[in-house]
Amino acid sequence: xxxxxxxxxxxxxxxxxxxxxxxxxxxxxxxxxxxxxxxxxxxxxxxxxxxxxxxxxxxxxxxxxxxxxxxxxxxxxxxxxxxxxxxxxxxxxxxxxxxxxxxxxxxxxxxxxxxxxxxxxxxxxxxxxxxxxxxxxxxxxxxxxxxxxxxxxxxxxxxxxxxxxxxxxxxxxxxxxxxxxxxxxx
Amino acid sequence: xxxxxxxxxxxxxxxxxxxxxxxxxxxxxxxxxxxxxxxxxxxxxxxxxxxxxxxxxxxxxxxxxxxxxxxxxxxxxxxxxxxxxxxxxxxxxxxxxxxxxxxxxxxxxxxxxxxxxxxxxxxxxxxxxxxxxxxxxxxxxxxxxxxxxxxxxxxxxxxxxxxxxxxxxxxxxxxxxxxxxxxxxxxxxxxxxxxxxxxxxxxx
Numbered sequence: 001x002x003x004x005x006x007x008x009x010x011x012x013x014x015x016x017x018x019x020x021x022x023x024x025x026x027x028x029x030x031x032x033x034x035x036x037x038x039x040x041x042x043x044x045x046x047x048x049x050x051x052x053x054x055x056x057x058x059x060x061x062x063x064x065x066x067x068x069x070x071x072x073x074x075x076x077x078x079x080x081x082x083x084x085x086x087x088x089x090x091x092x093x094x095x096x097x098x099x100x101x102x103x104x105x106x107x108x109x110x111x112x113x114x115x116x117x118x119x120x121x122x123x124x125x126x127x128x129x130x131x132x133x134x135x136x137x138x139x140x141x142x143x144x145x146x147x148x149x150x151x152x153x154x155x156x157x158x159x160x161x162x163x164x165x166x167x168x169x170x171x172x173x174x175x176x177x178x179x180x181x182x183x184x185x186x
Numbered sequence: 187x188x189x190x191x192x193x194x195x196x197x198x199x200x201x202x203x204x205x206x207x208x209x210x211x212x213x214x215x216x217x218x219x220x221x222x223x224x225x226x227x228x229x230x231x232x233x234x235x236x237x238x239x240x241x242x243x244x245x246x247x248x249x250x251x252x253x254x255x256x257x258x259x260x261x262x263x264x265x266x267x268x269x270x271x272x273x274x275x276x277x278x279x280x281x282x283x284x285x286x287x288x289x290x291x292x293x294x295x296x297x298x299x300x301x302x303x304x305x306x307x308x309x310x311x312x313x314x315x316x317x318x319x320x321x322x323x324x325x326x327x328x329x330x331x332x333x334x335x336x337x338x339x340x341x342x343x344x345x346x347x348x349x350x351x352x353x354x355x356x357x358x359x360x361x362x363x364x365x366x367x368x369x370x371x372x373x374x375x376x377x378x379x380x381x382x383x384x385x386x387x388x389x390x
Contacts, residue, residue, distance in 0.1 A: 021259065028252055033244025040245055042204055050248055057255050062263050072229075076236030083204035083235070090208045 009074030010067075017065035024061055032057060035082045042086055056085040131178045139174035146171055189221045189343035193325075197347060198224060202231035209304040209369040212294070216273050216327040216367050217345040274329050274365070279306060288313035294367070308365045309333070309358050322371035324348045331364030333357060 007015075007023075009030065015023035035056055039049035059081050067077055135143065145156045153171070157164045193201070193214055200206040201214040218224045248254070269276055279292040288310030293303070309315055311331070325347050332341040335356040340346055348354070358364040 021256065024259065025252060025256065028255055031239075032251060032255070033247055034239055034242045036247060037242045037245040038239055041242075046245070049245065050251070053247075054251070054255055054258070058258050061259050073233065073236055075240040076229075076233045079236040079239045080232055082239070083232075086204055087208060087211065 009078075010069045013060075013064050013067045013074050013077070014069070016061060017067060027060065028057055031078055035078070038079075038082055039086055044086070048089075052085050052089055053082075055089075056082045059085065134177060135174055139170055139177070142167055142170045143174050143178075188223065189217060189341075189345065191338070191340055191344040191346060192221065192224055193217060193345050193347065195227070197325075198227055199231045202228045203235045207369075207371075210323075210325050212304055213325040213327050213367050213369045214345070216329065217343065219273060220343040221345075273367075277306065277367070286313075286315075289315065303371075304367070304369045306365060306367055308363050309356075310363050311358050311361045313358060315356050315358075322349075324368060324370045326369075327367050329365045329367055331362040332359040333364045333366070334359050 007026070009027065012023045012027045012030075016027060032053055036046075036049045036053040039052050040046060044052060056078075060078065063081070067074070072080075132140065132143070141160070142156060145159070146153070153164060153167050156162075157167045160167070162170075192198075197206070197214060198218075201211055201218070206214060218228055278295050280295055282290045282292045284290050285307075289308065291305050291307045293305045306329075309331075326340075326345070328340050328342050328344045328346075330342055332339060333356040334340070335354040336352075337346065337348075337354070339359065341359075
């Protein structure tokens with residue numbers, strides 16, 4: 001191997017794929033600082049970039065045997081690993097696991113007859129009107145201002161001389177009431 | 187059938203280089219996954235990014251960075267089965283919300299992108315949707331069924347990007363429910379009180 005020329009990155013990756021730690025150290029020297037630099041450009045703070053770079057390099061070690069120099073250059077392959085480490089991190093960060101359980105879209109049995117568009121709209125509006133009638137006057141007022149006049153909560157609060165929290169809770173109660181009413185028709 | 191509506195090159199480039207907001211990236215990814223043309227294009231952008239990576243100045247590393255890396259090599263890798271189900275089955279959704287008769291939506295949990303609102307919208311065949319405008323950028327990939335609006339006909343796999351200026355009323359086509367994956371910045375603005383309330387109830 002000692003022919004004077006530095007081994008190519010592709011060559012290093014092939015050796016890493018066979019478990020060559022020396023090759024890994026060489027590739028690390030060549031890329032770790034650049035990957036950290038890339039991650040910082042994407043917005044990672046230095047400490048996080050360092051950590052992510054370590055994760056990416058570990059992925060390089062683990063996946064090197066799947067590297068195919070015919071499909072991609074080493075730099076492209078390394079880039080994709082670094083980019084995916086970043087995206088995975090973004091996706092995982094602060095993920096709540098408190099879902100009610102993932103579900104997939106089932107093919108609901110749909111009616112054979114396509115409902116007439118206008119009729120549906122009229123019906124919807126009639127239901128909505130009934131629902132609106134169930135609101136108290138002060139609830140109607142915030143609903144009107146927020147959704148019809150499209151005013152921000154802060155402005156509604158100012159206009160009605162109410163604390164912002166009151167506007168928000170009033171709106172929430174109103175929407176809950178409307179939803180409960182409306183869902184009867186779904 | 188291959189999709190006919192694709193993301194613009196700048197969007198695809200941002201996607202490939204990792205700079206697209208993650209919520210929007212998810213929607214672009216939904217298209218790219220089923221689009222041979224964009225997969226190829228994306229790979230070309232990745233090669234360019236690879237070159238750029240190799241040319242970047244190096245950031246200073248922690249003094250023991252290499253030693254730390256070497257020490258981790260022998261740890262057993264986590265068992266990680268790649269999830270090969272179609273995207274629609276892989277998405278982690280919050281509970282469905284009813285929007286209007288025959289219409290529901292479900293938010294896709296994207297805590298990594300609090301400013302991008304990502305959600306699935308399903309419209310039953312033949313159902314109208316509320317005419318609405320957008321307060322910001324919106325990306326959409328059709329996962330199932332088809333719809334038509336002022337911009338054309340969009341079927342499964344097709345991608346649409348709309349800006350703040352578009353006001354449209356999509357109509358489903360065919361006899362299949364239309365299911366789309368959306369990312370939006372800013373809220374949708376329905377025309378009229380009823381539409382606004384429906385959108386507010388659905389939190390879109």
